[in-house]
Amino acid sequence: MAGPPPSLTSSRFTGLGRPCVLVMGELLMDTTCCFDEKTSPTGQQSLDWQNARRRLMKGAFAALAGSLFAPTALARAGERDFWSLPRHLWLRRHTSNGVEEFKGVYFANGQLLMEPYVQICRLMRDVREDAAVQMSPVLLDILCGLQGIARVQGVDEPLITTSGHRSRRTNSRIEGAARNSLHVQGRAWDGRMPGMSSSGMAEAAKYLQGGGVGLYVQREFVHIDDGRLRSWTGR
Numbered sequence: 001m002a003g004p005p006p007s008l009t010s011s012r013f014t015g016l017g018r019p020c021v022l023v024m025g026e027l028l029m030d031t032t033c034c035f036d037e038k039t040s041p042t043g044q045q046s047l048d049w050q051n052a053r054r055r056l057m058k059g060a061f062a063a064l065a066g067s068l069f070a071p072t073a074l075a076r077a078g079e080r081d082f083w084s085l086p087r088h089l090w091l092r093r094h095t096s097n098g099v100e101e102f103k104g105v106y107f108a109n110g111q112l113l114m115e116p117y118v119q120i121c122r123l124m125r126d127v128r129e130d131a132a133v134q135m136s137p138v139l140l141d142i143l144c145g146l147q148g149i150a151r152v153q154g155v156d157e158p159l160i161t162t163s164g165h166r167s168r169r170t171n172s173r174i175e176g177a178a179r180n181s182l183h184v185q186g187r188a189w190d191g192r193m194p195g196m197s198s199s200g201m202a203e204a205a206k207y208l209q210g211g212g213v214g215l216y217v218q219r220e221f222v223h224i225d226d227g228r229l230r231s232w233t234g235r
């Protein structure tokens with residue numbers, strides 16, 4: 001890691017629909033401030049997440065059993081149990097402070113692990129405004145599934161994050177960004193992965209059925225979110 005990321009306490013951390021001041025110690029202890037399916041701010045949102053997670057798992061099992069990805073390689077890797085194993089992510093981000101990275105388990109034994117989760121949220125912050133929000137755990141699962149698929153294809157590389165959360169102000173400055181972008185709600189990710197084409201990533205993400213998938217061919221990145229199942233191609 002080149003250059004330390006700014007401290008957690010220097011950024012604002014807002015829960016989904018439930019703003020709170022981010023202080024690392026408080027955040028880790030105050031579970032009402034942290035997302036999980038039982039304490040999520042609104043029942044509706046919780047329901048959406050549960051549906052999305054169910055959908056994602058169904059898609060993942062289809063992907064793992066299906067013909068699109070080499071079944072022998074998957075069987076070898078024991079991917080049938082993919083979602084019952086601890087969930088890993090390897091994320092990298094290039095910012096003006098240098099390279100930031102997260103590599104580790106964020107979910108195990110049926111629970112989101114708060115410390116790694118906060119590190120991930122921090123990495124996925126709006127860098128322009130230095131604002132972090134609670135990122136959707138389903139979005140993280142989609143990325144985890146995507147990385148799992150890449151791994152069984154022999155690609156063990158970090159997901160290069162180019163955009164995670166965006167404040168409304170940052171979002172409004174981005175040309176072509178939807179006004180109600182899921183980035184604003186911490187439910188979308190943009191990026192790429194070395195060793196895997198953007199179209200390959202989009203194909204894998206669509207197969208997981210976790211939400212929306214946008215493929216930007218010329219700029220070589222994919223947009224992934226936990227919203228409605230839909231896909232599109234942009235420039």
Ligand SMILES: [Zn+2]
Pocket residue numbers: 163183188189190222223224
């Ligand atoms: Zn996006």
